[in-house]
Amino acid sequence: MNAGSGKTNHRWLPLPVGAALIVIAAFVALKAVRPVIPHSVILLYMGFIVLGTVIHITLEDTRIRRFWNFFLSHPGEGGWPKLQRLAVLALLPAAAGWWAYDSVRPTYAPPVEIFQRHPTVGEATLARIVVPPWAAAPANWRDSDIAAGKTLYTANCVVCHGERLDGAGPAAAGFRYPIRPANFRDAGTIGQLTLPYVYWRLTVGGIQNQFNSAMPRWVAAPGDANASSLHSNDLTPDEAWQVILFLYRETGYTPRAE
Amino acid sequence: MRRSATPDRRTPPAAGIALVAFLATAAAPALALAQSVPIPDYAQPAFIDSRLAVWIAAQLHLDFAAFVLAVPMFALAIEFFGWRMARRDPAGAARYDWLAHEMARLLPAAYSLTAISGALLGMLLFSAYPRLMAYMTETFGPTFAIYPLFFVAETLCLYFWYYAWDRLQGRRKWAHILLGLLLNIFGTIVMFIANAWATFMMTPGGVDEAGALVSLYGAIWNPGWMPLNVHRLIANITFGALLCAAYAAYRFLSARTEAERALYDWMGYTGNLIALFTMLFLPFAGYYFGFELFAYSATYGVTLMGGVLSWLFIIQAIVIAILFIGAAYYAWLGLLRIPGSEPQRRLVPAFNVALIAGFMVWATPHSMAASIEESTGQFHPLLGALGLMAPKMIAVTLILVVLYVSYLLYRRAGKVPVVAWAATGTRIEWALIALMAATILGLGIYGYFAPADVRIKTSIWQILVLIGGIVVTFVIDLYLLRGARTQAAVRWGTMPRRGQYILILLAFVIVWLMGLMGYARSGARLNWHVFGLVEDTSPGAGLPPLGDAAIVVTAITLIFFALLGVAFAISALGGRAGLPAFGDRAGEAAA
Numbered sequence: 062m063n064a065g066s067g068k069t070n071h072r073w074l075p076l077p078v079g080a081a082l083i084v085i086a087a088f089v090a091l092k093a094v095r096p097v098i099p100h101s102v103i104l105l106y107m108g109f110i111v112l113g114t115v116i117h118i119t120l121e122d123t124r125i126r127r128f129w130n131f132f133l134s135h136p137g138e139g140g141w142p143k144l145q146r147l148a149v150l151a152l153l154p155a156a157a158g159w160w161a162y163d164s165v166r167p168t169y170a171p172p173v174e175i176f177q178r179h180p181t182v183g184e185a186t187l188a189r190i191v192v193p194p195w196a197a198a199p200a201n202w203r204d205s206d207i208a209a210g211k212t213l214y215t216a217n218c219v220v221c222h223g224e225r226l227d228g229a230g231p232a233a234a235g236f237r238y239p240i241r242p243a244n245f246r247d248a249g250t251i252g253q254l255t256l257p258y259v260y261w262r263l264t265v266g267g268i269q270n271q272f273n274s275a276m277p278r279w280v281a282a283p284g285d286a287n288a289s290s291l292h293s294n295d296l297t298p299d300e301a302w303q304v305i306l307f308l309y310r311e312t313g314y315t316p317r318a319e
Numbered sequence: 320m321r322r323s324a325t326p327d328r329r330t331p332p333a334a335g336i337a338l339v340a341f342l343a344t345a346a347a348p349a350l351a352l353a354q355s356v357p358i359p360d361y362a363q364p365a366f367i368d369s370r371l372a373v374w375i376a377a378q379l380h381l382d383f384a385a386f387v388l389a390v391p392m393f394a395l396a397i398e399f400f401g402w403r404m405a406r407r408d409p410a411g412a413a414r415y416d417w418l419a420h421e422m423a424r425l426l427p428a429a430y431s432l433t434a435i436s437g438a439l440l441g442m443l444l445f446s447a448y449p450r451l452m453a454y455m456t457e458t459f460g461p462t463f464a465i466y467p468l469f470f471v472a473e474t475l476c477l478y479f480w481y482y483a484w485d486r487l488q489g490r491r492k493w494a495h496i497l498l499g500l501l502l503n504i505f506g507t508i509v510m511f512i513a514n515a516w517a518t519f520m521m522t523p524g525g526v527d528e529a530g531a532l533v534s535l536y537g538a539i540w541n542p543g544w545m546p547l548n549v550h551r552l553i554a555n556i557t558f559g560a561l562l563c564a565a566y567a568a569y570r571f572l573s574a575r576t577e578a579e580r581a582l583y584d585w586m587g588y589t590g591n592l593i594a595l596f597t598m599l600f601l602p603f604a605g606y607y608f609g610f611e612l613f614a615y616s617a618t619y620g621v622t623l624m625g626g627v628l629s630w631l632f633i634i635q636a637i638v639i640a641i642l643f644i645g646a647a648y649y650a651w652l653g654l655l656r657i658p659g660s661e662p663q664r665r666l667v668p669a670f671n672v673a674l675i676a677g678f679m680v681w682a683t684p685h686s687m688a689a690s691i692e693e694s695t696g697q698f699h700p701l702l703g704a705l706g707l708m709a710p711k712m713i714a715v716t717l718i719l720v721v722l723y724v725s726y727l728l729y730r731r732a733g734k735v736p737v738v739a740w741a742a743t744g745t746r747i748e749w750a751l752i753a754l755m756a757a758t759i760l761g762l763g764i765y766g767y768f769a770p771a772d773v774r775i776k777t778s779i780w781q782i783l784v785l786i787g788g789i790v791v792t793f794v795i796d797l798y799l800l801r802g803a804r805t806q807a808a809v810r811w812g813t814m815p816r817r818g819q820y821i822l823i824l825l826a827f828v829i830v831w832l833m834g835l836m837g838y839a840r841s842g843a844r845l846n847w848h849v850f851g852l853v854e855d856t857s858p859g860a861g862l863p864p865l866g867d868a869a870i871v872v873t874a875i876t877l878i879f880f881a882l883l884g885v886a887f888a889i890s891a892l893g894g895r896a897g898l899p900a901f902g903d904r905a906g907e908a909a910a
Contacts, residue, residue: 098701105637106679112641113675116648117668119817122655185528185851254617317617 075131076124078145080114081152190257196302197256199315210307213300217279217292226311242276245312252314259305259316264298360450361857369447370859371871374841376440378834378875379882382558383433384513385551385833386883387426388506389559391477393593394422395499402492414899416488418586422563423481428886430477448857451848455516458532462512462539469508476502510555511548518543520849521840522615530852542615546608553604557597558829564590565826566887568819571812573891581812582899587822588653588814594825595646595726599719602639603782612843616850622843630865631839633684638832640678643718645825647674650725652818658807660732673721680705680714712778713763716785720756723789727796734803744799748792755788830879834872842868 074082087110091103098106118128132146195203214222221242223230228244243250251259264280277292280301296304309316363369401415445452456463480498487495518541523530525537532538567586574580613620622628651667654660683705704710727748738744759781766777842862848855862868 094701102684102702105633105682108637109640109675109679109682112644113671116644116671116675120648120651120667120671121664122815188528253620258617 075142075145076118076127077131077149080118080128081149083114084111085152187255187257187261190260192256192260193299193302196306199309202306202310206303207307207310209300210303210305211311213296213304214307217295218304221275226308245308245314251308251312252317254317256305256316259308260301263301263305362447362449364443364446368859369443369857373440373443373447374838374871375875375878376436376443377841378837378872379879380433380436380440381837382830382833382875382879383429383436383882384510385555385558386562387430387433387477388510389555389557390422390426390429390563391480391499391502391506392556393560394419395496395503397422397589398499399496402496405492410899414582414585417582417899418589420484421567421582421586422590423484424890425563425566425886426477427481428889429883430474432882432886434474448848451853454530454849454853455519458519458526458530458538459516459535461535462515466509466512469505469512473502473505473509476505507552510551511544514547514551515539515541515544518547520847521619521844522612523849523852526852530849542611543608546604546611550601550604550608553597553600554833557594557601558833560590560593560597561822561826561829562590562883564594564822566890568822569887570891571814571819572816577812584656584811584814587819591646591649591822591825594829595643595650595722598642598646599722602715618845619843622845623839628839628842628862631835633682634869635832635836635839636682638828638835640682641828642825642832643722644674644678645821645828647722647725649818649821649825650729652815652821653729654732655815656810656813657729657733658810659734663728663732666728667725670721670725674718677714677718677721680710681718683711707767708778709763709767709774712766712781713760716759716763716781717756719785720752720759720788724752727792730796730800733806733809734800735806736799736803738799738801741799744795748795748799751788751792751795755784755792758784827876827880831872831876834875835869838868838872 084107088103088107091098091106118124132150134143134146195201195206215224219230220232221230222228222245223233223242226245228242228247230242233242245251254262262276265278279292279296280298281294361369364372397415398419401412401419404415405412476498480495480502483495483498487498515538519538522541522543523538524541525532525534525539527533564587567583567590571580571583571587574583609623612623624632647670651664651670654664654667683702736744762777762781762784766774766781769777844850845862846855846860847853863871
């Protein structure tokens with residue numbers, strides 16, 4: 062037996078026990094955070110913590126020896142080291158068992174799908190969309206247009222996108238998760254988009270290409286073969302612009318410069 | 320000293336010539352077709368979906384091309400370094416010359432594989448996407464003609480550079496260096512031309528609304544071209560250096576003598592250091608490319624960062640973390656081969672904690688609801704706070720500080736400064752590093768609360784503070800260690816075997832990462848061949864689920880390594896005789 066192993070047995074906290082405690086403490090702490098941290102993020106964090114622990118143990122040859130020697134019984138050792146060894150050894154199958162159980166137990170949550178939030182559009186299509194002069198510059202937006210936009214929004218959009226424009230309207234919960242109505246207060250939506258894009262999105266809707274949202278086509282171009290019968294003639298182009306101005310003014314975002 | 324290079328001659332440039340002939344002959348009829356006969360939109364030449372076939376061929380070609388473009392760059396630099404020190408240190412010069420040649424040893428076989436995969440890619444593209452390729456030929460006709468010429472020039476330079484190595488020694492070394500320089504110039508031009516085609520498909524320029532060519536210059540110098548050139552140039556070096564390091568690890572593990580082990584240990588160390596150094600610049604080159612894409616079209620921004628491909632960037636963050644942590648771990652293990660490095664080794668656990676904590680912030684997603692129970696409706700307070708640009712910039716910049724300090728400690732290990740001001744100098748050095756870290760942190764916190772336009776500026780300042788701090792402290796360190804007494808020679812060849820496995824792991828990780836992000840780059844076009852101009856209406860149009868994409872990327876990586884393994888094996892067959900002597904720390908000076 063080398064000197065390292067002798068050291069192991071007389072330490073108050075052997076290396077594997079310390080490592081296990083760090084990993085457990087980190088897991089418990091992450092699980093205790095409220096609101097809950099998504100499971101996948103905890104997995105990510107735990108991966109890093111385990112990696113850091115492994116790196117620490119394997120940086121020195123003596124540490125590796127101390128680690129392995131902990132799992133060997135030594136003549137004359139007391140009950141405390143034995144107990145620690147058994148606890149660490151019991152921990153591994155217990156964790157593996159929990160993991161197996163957790164991954165196969167029945168759950169009623171719908172499967173998670175990554176979806177594309179914004180459908181793609183050709184630059185040429187966007188270039189054809191002409192922003193009316195009264196809607197082009199935020200500084201020149203008229204209060205009357207924004208007020209009209211608010212009325213239109215309340216009549217047509219609020220049921221899905223919500224009174225607070227946060228995508229949490231009364232009908233929102235009816236959509237299959239995670240395809241939820243857009244949350245305009247999210248910094249990743251209208252604040253990142255140009256006016257023609259938002260107009261295109263509003264008027265063309267979501268039922269096209271690879272995008273499968275329930276967003277209707279609100280404005281139909283004359284003779285548009287793709288116009289749906291439900292909402293396609295509900296708004297005129299000017300009304301669509303008024304709704305867009307309201308979205309920006311209400312959320313405080315400004316359109317991305319073209 | 321004469322090296323046996325016989326086995327390498329089994330890989331003649333026939334495949335390269337085949338590619339050139341293919342491109343030259345394919346382009347002309349395609350152009351003619353475009354103007355006369357109606358062309359089918361799609362065909363399925365392979366037994367699998369054409370998109371998948373092209374994906375595999377393109378990625379394999381890019382992997383090999385990245386390798387053969389990058390290795391001559393640093394091999395030439397190492398050769399040049401050795402040449403310059405030949406007078407004052409002939410033994411050291413011989414060692415550098417050996418190292419450069421050893422890295423170049425992998426090239427002939429890899430070059431053939433580059434050409435074969437390139438020919439396969441060209442064949443698949445022209446046969447599976449005739450209309451697209453007719454359009455590309457029509458737009459880029461002259462470059463399709465010039466490309467093979469530069470390719471031939473690169474081929475000739477490479478084979479002459481490699482096979483004339485021993486003949487062009489001594490007084491004729493300058494000619495060899497010149498040949499290597501030409502090889503690098505031609506190789507870079509070849510890559511830039513191919514990048515023009517690839518980026519035109521993402522950010523087309525120089526054409527009118529209908530896609531007709533208005534300016535070839537504009538089509539080549541499209542908005543994405545230069546960012547991709549810069550990004551690929553740097554990434555290729557990281558890629559090539561890590562593959563050379565993996566080769567060194569393979570040779571280390573199979574070495575039979577101490578001398579061999581020592582040399583390949585040094586080669587692995589050098590490869591890792593080159594990779595680590597170039598990796599420092601990659602995040603910024605990536606931002607530059609992403610910035611230009613977003614500026615070109617908001618669609619790219621939301622597809623890559625908020626839409627279907629955003630998950631890839633989380634995976635990328637994790638994989639980059641593994642690369643950096645792995646490289647740092649290898650460097651920390653390297654302290655074990657330096658007698659008298661105990662004071663430095665005591666600091667490593669703290670660095671480990673800092674690195675892990677930094678990467679946890681770096682990889683934190685901004686929004687990730689994985690189930691209804693976890694969905695909070697709004698951003699999670701923790702993820703919402705840590706998942707933003709400002710904390711990530713703090714994290715990544717401080718990670719770079721930690722890596723830099725690790726390197727400083729490595730330089731210091733086993734050495735005793737002899738200058739009179741050593742103690743004061745060390746204190747100043749540490750104070751400056753602490754000041755640099757505090758400034759980066761302060762700027763980041765200020766940027767967190769500032770509007771986006773100010774935040775972008777503070778992030779630039781963070782980088783400038785980092786670079787400035789590194790330059791100043793490194794100059795101090797250079798003078799501080801001038802003439803320093805070495806306690807004992809570095810024991811090259813005593814690196815633990817786990818360090819070698821880490822090098823092999825890093826090579827695997829970088830190839831996989833390149834495949835993954837290559838997919839992101841190409842997939843971001845979604846349903847367009849040429850973004851906004853030529854729509855993909857083929858049955859295979861669409862993105863596979865991310866899991867399937869990851870499987871394809873993994874399969875490509877495995878195929879690449881299987882082929883590279885053959886190249887390694889061929890390269891390892893020759894040149895056992897005449898290993899240069901080893902016994903001091905000369906190797907580190909180059910780094």
